[in-house]
Amino acid sequence: MKRKQTLNVEYQDLVQQAKSMFNLNQDEMNEIITQVKKFDPKGTGYVGKHEVDDVLRDLKLLDNDKLINKFNEELKIMNAKFLDLKQICDLYCKLKQYQQQLNEEETITQEYIDAFCALGGQLDKSGYVLKSTIIETIQKEFELNFDLDLILGDHGIQLDFDEFCQLFENAGDDAKSLLTSISMSKRNQNDFVVRYKDFEKWEKSVN
Numbered sequence: 001m002k003r004k005q006t007l008n009v010e011y012q013d014l015v016q017q018a019k020s021m022f023n024l025n026q027d028e029m030n031e032i033i034t035q036v037k038k039f040d041p042k043g044t045g046y047v048g049k050h051e052v053d054d055v056l057r058d059l060k061l062l063d064n065d066k067l068i069n070k071f072n073e074e075l076k077i078m079n080a081k082f083l084d085l086k087q088i089c090d091l092y093c094k095l096k097q098y099q100q101q102l103n104e105e106e107t108i109t110q111e112y113i114d115a116f117c118a119l120g121g122q123l124d125k126s127g128y129v130l131k132s133t134i135i136e137t138i139q140k141e142f143e144l145n146f147d148l149d150l151i152l153g154d155h156g157i158q159l160d161f162d163e164f165c166q167l168f169e170n171a172g173d174d175a176k177s178l179l180t181s182i183s184m185s186k187r188n189q190n191d192f193v194v195r196y197k198d199f200e201k202w203e204k205s206v207n
Contacts (some may be wrong), residue, residue: 011043018089032092035059036085046082049075055088061095070098112165114183121161128158137182 019029035058037043039051047055053071056062062071074091083091116122119129119137159167168179 008043011045014045014085018086021086022089022093024089024093028092031059032085032089036088045085047088049078049081049083052083052088052091056091056095059092061092061099064102066102067095067099071095111180111183112161112168115168115179116161116164118182119164121164125161128160129164130158132157134159 015029015033018024019026024032032055035055036047038058039047039055052075053062056071062068071091074094078087080087113123113125116125116129119133121127121129
């Protein structure tokens with residue numbers, strides 16, 4: 001009986017240490033413990049390495065190949081037959097952060113696709129956008145008279161998807177604001193709503 005009580009106390013200490021170490025909220029910690037206990041019913045604080053993937057899969061963190069590859073990489077680094085609760089929480093946090101990064105990248109990619117389509121490209125990223133269309137769009141929305149051709153660089157008269165993305169990547173945050181606005185207008189089928197200040201820095205760069 002004393003041994004069981006000791007295990008419970010040690011396990012609770014481990015839970016609190018893991019929660020504090022990885023800055024997890026109580027709901028997250030409860031969710032992790034619920035899944036871990038399926039493979040550690042006695043509360044030892046350890047789960048076999050071949051069962052950890054089931055724990056994280058139930059936590060919705062292994063739902064694509066990129067996350068699975070990331071998990072396998074981290075597991076290989078740990079190089080342990082059994083993982084304690086802290087290590088599982090470490091994996092949880094790393095995968096959750098990576099999942100968020102993938103979601104953000106997917107959102108950004110979709111914005112580029114939407115803007116590319118709105119300006120004349122195709123949904124499958126084929127086709128081209130005319131440089132003149134980009135210039136006309138900016139001039140129409142802002143009534144700007146400076147030489148936008150200087151800002152658009154040495155591109156030819158048309159840009160494919162990769163060139164289109166590179167253009168806005170190189171132009172910085174101000175240009176990306178326009179990209180977001182064009183993307184949103186494409187999704188909502190609305191007119192462009194862009195702010196003049198989004199291009200103030202661009203204007204200064206050529207004056």
